[in-house]
Amino acid sequence: MALIPQIIAGNWKMNLTLTQGRRFIDSLASGLVGKKLERKLLLAPNFTLLSGLIQGCADIGVGLMAQNCAYQEAGAFTGETSVAMLKDAGAAYVLVGHSERRQLFGENDDLLQQKAQAVAAGGLVPIFCVGETLEQRQGGEAFAIVSNQLRSGLNRFPCEKLIVAYEPVWAIGTGQTATSEDARLMHAHIRKFLEIQFSWGEMVPILYGGSAKPGNAAELLAQPEVNGLLVGGASLDPESFLQIALA
């Protein structure tokens, strides 16, 4: 079994201006002084903040993620942002298929497969998000839904430079977290899927996301195959983000 270093990734969504983002990084930097951090930290600010935060993040070893991307390389796609542009602005990772993109912006499996491949082709790492709705979980379909999302989204994915995030839709932004047992079972399922599908499947970090916070981070992070957390709301406050990182 590969030893995968844990990752704590914050998704700021459509929050924080550049000034507020810089204040966050300053405060995180102060909080990290004298702390022995064994986990890798990543942050996904809005595109408009990436180039303004890259130096401050690099100074404290925090990696930058973009929240979305276009799969097209360039051209007449008003309002879209290519992988090359995100790389140029400082992103090293890109969230692909966050449930808000799937649900609010109609992103489907075919589109997400193209995005994941475009991210890899551009030399960045996709964080490919999967997860079932409450209705699907209650209908006993959670494992099948997640398998289907992985099968379609990662079809022919070329290499091990990939992170998967399991984010049950009913737990995102609701304050309702999956139990550690739910997370353990689904992460084991995802790991098995990746190992069967890809020769490098055991190398892929699998993050849990859905109302992770300082009070539940340690228990979630202690589950086998939970290689880190994707954190929304609790990543907007440097103090709680740091507490999760140190949990």
Ligand code: PEP
């Ligand atoms: C997310 O947006 O990826 C997320 C997990 O949000 P929250 O932590 O607020 O549930």
